[in-house]
Amino acid sequence: MNRVGTLALAFVVTVGVIVGGAAALGLLTADGAAPAPEIENEHYLEEDLISDRTPGEANVTMSSSEPPKTILVDPGIEAAGQRPATPFAMLGFGGPDVADRDIRPLVNALTENGHEVRVYTPEGGGEQRPRQEPSGANGETQLGAELQEADAFVTFRTDYSEAEVDAIESFVEGEGTLLAASDPGDEFGQPAAAAFDSRLGVTTKPGYVYNTAENDLNYQRVYAEPGTDAGLTEGVDRAVFPLATPVGAATSTAELRPIAGSELSTTRAETDAPVLVRSGSVVRIGDTDFLSPENAQRADNDVLIGNIADFLVTGDRPAAGVSEPTGPTEPSEPTSGERQPSGSESSEPAPEA
Amino acid sequence: MSPNDSLGSLTARQRLVAVVLVAAVIGAVFAPVAYSATNEPSDTVAVVEIEGPVNAALADDVESELAEIRSNESVGAVVLKIDTPGGAPAASERMYKAVQRTSEQMPVIASVQATSASGGYYAMAPADRIYVLPTSVVGSIGLNAPAPQSSPPVAGPSGPDKVGSNEIESWARQQTLADTFINAMMAERGDRFEMPREDVANADVYLGTVAVQNGFADEIGSLNEAIHAAATEAELGEYRVDTRETGPDEGLPFLIRTDEQVVAIHANDPGYGDVEPMGMAYVHLGSVPHVDTVERFSGSELETADAAGVGSDGSGQSGGSATPSADPSAGGEAS
Numbered sequence: 207m208n209r210v211g212t213l214a215l216a217f218v219v220t221v222g223v224i225v226g227g228a229a230a231l232g233l234l235t236a237d238g239a240a241p242a243p244e245i246e247n248e249h250y251l252e253e254d255l256i257s258d259r260t261p262g263e264a265n266v267t268m269s270s271s272e273p274p275k276t277i278l279v280d281p282g283i284e285a286a287g288q289r290p291a292t293p294f295a296m297l298g299f300g301g302p303d304v305a306d307r308d309i310r311p312l313v314n315a316l317t318e319n320g321h322e323v324r325v326y327t328p329e330g331g332g333e334q335r336p337r338q339e340p341s342g343a344n345g346e347t348q349l350g351a352e353l354q355e356a357d358a359f360v361t362f363r364t365d366y367s368e369a370e371v372d373a374i375e376s377f378v379e380g381e382g383t384l385l386a387a388s389d390p391g392d393e394f395g396q397p398a399a400a401a402f403d404s405r406l407g408v409t410t411k412p413g414y415v416y417n418t419a420e421n422d423l424n425y426q427r428v429y430a431e432p433g434t435d436a437g438l439t440e441g442v443d444r445a446v447f448p449l450a451t452p453v454g455a456a457t458s459t460a461e462l463r464p465i466a467g468s469e470l471s472t473t474r475a476e477t478d479a480p481v482l483v484r485s486g487s488v489v490r491i492g493d494t495d496f497l498s499p500e501n502a503q504r505a506d507n508d509v510l511i512g513n514i515a516d517f518l519v520t521g522d523r524p525a526a527g528v529s530e531p532t533g534p535t536e537p538s539e540p541t542s543g544e545r546q547p548s549g550s551e552s553s554e555p556a557p558e559a
Numbered sequence: 560m561s562p563n564d565s566l567g568s569l570t571a572r573q574r575l576v577a578v579v580l581v582a583a584v585i586g587a588v589f590a591p592v593a594y595s596a597t598n599e600p601s602d603t604v605a606v607v608e609i610e611g612p613v614n615a616a617l618a619d620d621v622e623s624e625l626a627e628i629r630s631n632e633s634v635g636a637v638v639l640k641i642d643t644p645g646g647a648p649a650a651s652e653r654m655y656k657a658v659q660r661t662s663e664q665m666p667v668i669a670s671v672q673a674t675s676a677s678g679g680y681y682a683m684a685p686a687d688r689i690y691v692l693p694t695s696v697v698g699s700i701g702l703n704a705p706a707p708q709s710s711p712p713v714a715g716p717s718g719p720d721k722v723g724s725n726e727i728e729s730w731a732r733q734q735t736l737a738d739t740f741i742n743a744m745m746a747e748r749g750d751r752f753e754m755p756r757e758d759v760a761n762a763d764v765y766l767g768t769v770a771v772q773n774g775f776a777d778e779i780g781s782l783n784e785a786i787h788a789a790a791t792e793a794e795l796g797e798y799r800v801d802t803r804e805t806g807p808d809e810g811l812p813f814l815i816r817t818d819e820q821v822v823a824i825h826a827n828d829p830g831y832g833d834v835e836p837m838g839m840a841y842v843h844l845g846s847v848p849h850v851d852t853v854e855r856f857s858g859s860e861l862e863t864a865d866a867a868g869v870g871s872d873g874s875g876q877s878g879g880s881a882t883p884s885a886d887p888s889a890g891g892e893a894s
Contacts, residue, residue, distance in 0.1 A: 209571065216575055217582045224586030229593040245659055249746035255738055259731035307709065418757050423730035424706075425760075448706075500709065500726040 257423055262503035266315040270516040277316055277518050278356035280326040280349070281309055282363035304362040304494055311502040312360070315515045326352055326361075349373055358383035358518040362494045364392055364399035371398075375405045378488060383521035385514060387491040390414040390451040390471075408490040411452040411479060413472035415464045415492075422446045422504055429505060430462040430481050438484055438513045446504040451492035452479035460484040462510075487521055489514070603634045604790050606782070606802040609654065612814050612823070613646030613678040613841070618653040620805035621682070625657040628803075629664055635798065636666040636789035639686060640782055644814065644846030645677025645699065648736060651841050654682035655743065662686060666792040670785035671695040671776070676764055676843030677703070680775075681740060684747040687792070690785040691767030691776040698775050699843035700744050701762030702737035705820040733839065740841060748774065764843055814847045821847060828855075 249255075281304040313323045329348060349366070350373030353359060359374065359382060366374065378384050384406070392399055393412045403409055416425045427448045432439030438460040445462060452470065461480035470477040481492045495501055502508050569577065605628045609621055628634045639658065645651065661667055662685045669675070669683035670690045676699035683689060691697060707729030716722045741760050745752070751774035752759055770776035780788070790798045812823035812835070821840050826833035 209574070213574060213578045217578050220579045220582035221586045221589075224583060225589050225593045228590035232594040245656075245663065247659075247743070247746070249742040250739065252742060255735060255742060257731040257734040257738070259725075259728040261725050261727040418760050423727070423734045427730070498709075503727070 261500060264311060264499070264502040264508035264511075266311050266502060266508045266511045266515070268315055268319045268512050268515045268519075270319070270519050272321075272519040274320045274322060275357040275519040275521075276322045276324065276355060277358045277360060278324050278326055278352055279309055279313065280359070280361040280363055281305070282361070308495065308498040309360075311499055311508070311511050312497050312515055315512060316518065319515070319519075321519055324352065324356065347373055350376075353377040353382065356382065357521055357523045358385070360385045360387075360518065362387050364388045364402045365395055366398060366402055368401070371402055371405055374402075378406065381487065381521055381523040383487045383518050383523065385489045385491065385518065387494045388451070389449050389492070389494045391449075393451065403490070406488050406490070407456055407485055408483065408488060409454040410490070410492055411454065411470075413451065413470045415447070415450045415452060415468050415470055415477060415479075415481060417464065417468040419467045420465060422448075424448075426450075427504075428468050428481075429465045431465055432460070432462050434460065436460070438482070438489065438517055439510070440513060441509045442506040442513065444505050445507050445510045446496060446501060447481050447493040448495045448501055449493060450481040450496075452477060453481060453483050453490045453492040454479065455483045455485035455488075455490065458483040458485050484517075489517065602795055602798050603631075603801050604636045604638060604786050604793075604795065604798050605631075605634045606638045606640050606786065606800055608640045608803065608805050609679065609682060610640070610642045610672075611806055612812060613643055613650045613654070613682070614812070614823070615647065615650050617646075617806045618650035621654045622657045624803045624805055625661045629661055634665070634801070635795045636668070636793035637661055638782070638785050638789050639667065639669040639683050640672065640802075641669055641675040641679055641683055642672035643676070643679035643682075644674055645679050645681075645842040646814070646840055647678065647837065648702070648740070648839060648841050651678030651681040651740075654678075655685065658682055659685035666789050668785045668789045668792070670780070670782045671697055671767070672782070674843065674846050676846060677701070677762075678841035681743065681841055684744055688777040688788070689770075689775075690778045690780040690782075690788070691770055692781065693767045693779055695767040695770070695776075696764045696843070696846070697767070697770045698764040699762050699841075699845075700741055700759055701841075702733060702740060702839055703821060703842050703844060704733050704736075704839040707733070736839060751777070764845065814842065815850050815853060816844055816847045817850050822850075 316323050326349060347367070347369045349370045353373055354377075356377075359377060361374075361384075364386060374384065386402075386406070386408070388399065388410065390413065393410070399410070414426060415428050417428045418425045420429065421427050422429065427446055428450060429444045430447055430450070431444045432442055435441070439462060442462070444465065447462075447464075450464070458480070460482075461484070462482040463478050463480045466476075466478075468477060469475060470479070483490050496507055497511050497514075502511055605624075607621060607624050607628070609617065611617065625637070628637055658667060667686045668688050668690060669686035671683075671692065672695065673692075674696045675683055675689075675691075676696060680697055680700060689697070707724070707726045709726050710723045713722045719725075720728075737760075741756065744759060745756050749756070753773045765773060765775050767776060767779060771779055778784075778788075786800055812825045814837075815822050815824055821837045821842055821844075823835045823837055824833055825835065
């Protein structure tokens with residue numbers, strides 16, 4: 207029995223060593239037996255990954271002590287009664303680019319300094335871009351009539367009818383101050399804007415400016431810097447333009463140009479074409495959103511808006527209502543010649559509506 | 560007793576040797592079984608399909624397939640068969656993490672079919688190599704989102720950001736989201752991109768022929784070539800291919816873009832409830848039809864068109880009444 211036991215033990219040990227050894231070898235060389243390693247994604251933890259979300263603050267102030275002026279604003283907003291054209295419009299797409307709140311930083315600064323701001327609201331029932339027919343024998347338009355009572359005109363539209371452009375041109379020639387702002391989307395509209403710009407001696411260039419290296423939270427929100435620290439750009443180190451198209455003028459006395467490294471969408475090449483120019487009493491800006499409440503809080507936009515407010519009230523337009531007395535809403539101011547030389551002080555306050 | 564008799568002529572030592580020899584033979588018979596039981600050959604290349612808009616349902620499937628593959632010892636390598644314009648950021652990140660983890664364990668090769676853009680590119684970036692066809696489109700590393708807008712206040716919520724938010728804060732959030740994507744791509748493939756981060760952030764797409772030159776892809780090759788390369792890399796001798804379909808069987812939304820943003824449409828004949836605006840998306844817009852180009856067909860109109868010999872070229876549209884406005888007359892000429 208002892209011998210048989212020894213043999214049985216030898217049998218078991220031998221089989222066990224061979225089969226067990228094979229199993230152990232298989233286990234040792236098995237693929238995928240190791241636990242999955244911990245993965246460190248340090249790129250998710252980089253300190254500079256999180257963009258600064260502080261909205262900032264704005265302090266729009268005017269330095270001008272001009273007597274009260276009247277500023278007419280055409281925000282290009284839809285008249286009441288518009289209904290969405292598509293189901294997507296009901297989801298909030300579309301709508302005016304410039305709403306009441308968007309012009310408030312500028313308008314409030316003007317109002318707080320004693321100036322009157324009027325908003326041009328086209329008559330004619332729900333058409334966003336009404337093409338007004340001349341209502342008088344001499345081509346009088348609603349806009350023309352309202353401009354006659356204004357010292358300065360701020361517009362966020364450029365697609366005016368020919369009669370309206372006539373009125374705007376004669377307003378400017380009559381020493382009225384004009385600020386015209388449009389954005390790159392407007393170039394895809396009807397070509398009326400080209401005539402508008404041409405009459406005023408300014409230009410806009412298709413495309414938008416962007417900067418992928420240094421920007422205000424988005425490549426399209428470019429910084430622009432002035433060449434000189436005076437007038438419109440006094441105290442402005444840099445301003446933010448959320449969606450800007452290049453503008454130009456034959457002769458400009460002030461301008462803001464995108465910072466180095468900015469590029470133009472149409473060329474994908476570096477551009478230093480200005481996004482704001484001043485040509486005499488006309489300021490042309492290739493952006494409509496830089497003065498909204500939130501954007502006024504970015505960089506030195508609040509300083510720029512204050513400077514614009516000063517610019518709007520420092521014109522030398524003679525007493526408003528100097529044009530031909532044809533409109534039914536003519537003010538009762540005595541006419542004193544159609545184009546007053548710029549030397550005369552416009553000391554009278556603008557007429558009340 | 561008889562065994563003792565037969566063994567009786569052998570010495571004790573000889574008996575022991577005989578028993579050991581017999582045991583060794585028996586052991587040798589069972590050894591391969593024991594070896595294979597503990598060491599299954601990695602002889603399968605798993606092909607995981609990532610097709611259609613990137614959304615949570617697709618990410619669910621890709622995650623679970625890859626998790627199964629990682630624990631399945633018969634799978635030695637993975638090929639991602641990709642054809643997607645991108646989609647939801649979170650779903651893209653989930654797939655990215657799943658691919659990354661799998662790639663730590665075994666060779667993973669991405670094989671781009673027509674498109675792997677934006678969220679699709681995000682998902683496949685951790686692959687060891689990216690195969691493209693010459694006409695594949697890859698890239699679009701960036702975020703698509705509408706410009707944040709201020710909205711009228713809503714009375715009632717418990718905090719100012721519960722409903723609505725601050726424009727600037729939203730801009731910052733979007734930029735952070737975009738940077739998260741771009742940083743991840745730079746971490747995965749920054750050493751292969753033949754361009755600086757700033758240019759990657761332009762979010763351009765590149766044809767396969769260009770992508771293999773600028774580092775957005777590694778090789779020109781078809782799915783089969785990618786499978787073979789994966790098997791070779793995993794040192795599989797003979798291998799079999801196991802294709803894993805992913806994504807919901809039906810109900811993939813149409814992605815449509817408006818002038819403002821991308822919307823997912825969950826029905827062929829959608830009502831308002833079927834249209835879901837995608838606030839933010841990693842998507843290549845060029846692969847998403849604009850709403851203006853989408854026309855509405857009824858079933859009977861399609862039948863009429865078929866009867867007239869139009870569109871009977873087996874184009875196999877996704878079978879709905881809302882299909883991209885392929886010009887029926889052009890289709891007729893083609894057939």
